[in-house]
Amino acid sequence: MRYFVAVAEELHFGRAATRLHMSQPPLSRAIRQLEADVGALLFARSPTGVTLTPVGTVLLDEARALLDHADRVRMRVHAAAGRATLTIGILGDGTDPGVSRLAAAYRRSHPGIDIRIRDTDLTDPTCGLRAGLVDVALTRAPFDATALTVRALRADPVGVVLRADDPLARRDRLRLAELSERRWFRFPQGTDPLWQSYWDGGRPREGPVVRAVQECLQTVLWNGTVGLAPLGHELPAELAVVPLIDMPPSRVVAVWKEGDTNPLIRSFIEIATTAYRR
Template sequence: MESRPLRYFVAVAEELNFARAAERLGISPPPLSRAIRQLESELGAVLFERTTHSVALTPAGEVLLAEARFALEALEAAGRRARRAADEPKLVLAMKADGDAGLLEAILARYASEPAALPVTFRLCAWQEQSRLLRQGEADVALVYEPYDRTGLDAETLAVEPRVAALAVGHPLAARAGLGLADLGLRLDEAHRYIDEVRGRGRDLAQLLTLVGLGDLFALLPASVADRYPRPGVVYRPVRDAPAAVLAVAWPQRSRSTATAALVRAAVSVADEKGERAAS
């Protein structure tokens, strides 16, 4: 199966309109319709239910859409990795600026002793951006907090930490020694969504803690943050029933890079020595 008909199919599946898909692809509708019919013939499956007024995916079309997106993304990633390999060899590590649970320095020191080690370049990224960078070939390995999109990725857990609430010193709950989610107005099933929404508001931890100190919000953060980032105007209080903060090292499933494997080994080794993987 060639990539062009898959690109045509994805455009129609996303637009659910042949005219708009053709415009997006820069072709006219008739050849697009012919390409889709030929693809259906090759697969022996109807991909779209067509009427004079609507276009809808069939069950077979829904399955192909998920697989086609992944396949096209993998092709583009292969090209990016090949272009990067043509330059000076290096390993690209994606992470948020504060997203290493205090392990990064030790990981890099251990990695430097590996025979397969390459110079490391950092790709500092937004909250939950690491998965996309790995799949698109813009990074080789990433440090990422769960939950994240695991599609096409392998991972090893590095640290499991309880969470603390970061509160402004004037917050009504700041005087309490410990908290529960209910004190913060959250249920367990809402906690991850709240964590994602709040972390998305700050480009980095310093910015987020500034908002906390101003009283604009509270944040649920890994417990290690309390020791690593003391800040005037902000207090940290343990939250006994909050979901754990789980840090992982992730890489593309199809990776055969010895340098990537060496960094993963170094990260797991450091985490094991520090006892972070067994923490609760």
């Protein structure tokens, strides 16, 4: 199920294999076996990637719920066993160099700690923190921070993602007002309103609903939809990003539950603050 969710969110077997730290052939075999077990195709395959079939779309919601439950079970078992474990939620792109520096520094200082990573989609900016699925989250603000403690780590300028053949893609910079008539991607109903408002550029928008980074990019590619993204991330050649001069930066933050005195979280925050300053 984890393999299936990774492919469904990346919509590309190669990217999913990289995310899962495995080669592509065993991932493809696992998905074919899952399709055989289900008795239906889960993905429509093409040379440029994959799309979910109607059966795959149904299974994706069920698989996410199943994996959330499995994470809760694992946390309860580890707590009962008394093992020193820190579960970290990571939103979106785990290839951020800040994450790599933080991981290396934390391993050096805490070699005996069992680290669990929960990679989450864009519908929950706290990465499962409120649901008790993680101890601390590396994510982006703003979001509802009630009963949470937030530590700012870095601020990234933001641009608009466009298809490379879009006339606006030739511009050096843009303003939000120049995108007022365009369709934007949106998050599902029930997503944190502060989070949704930021990625909407401060006003309600119309457009297709997405959950994951790759869904956002594919929506731009296929529909000409526009959306926002932090600058500095690699994009497919068919897409371009143009800086927005009137958009506040996207803040990378670490967040944990207010009042949580877990010493592993405290040391994690200290190391993260240093790692992201470089």
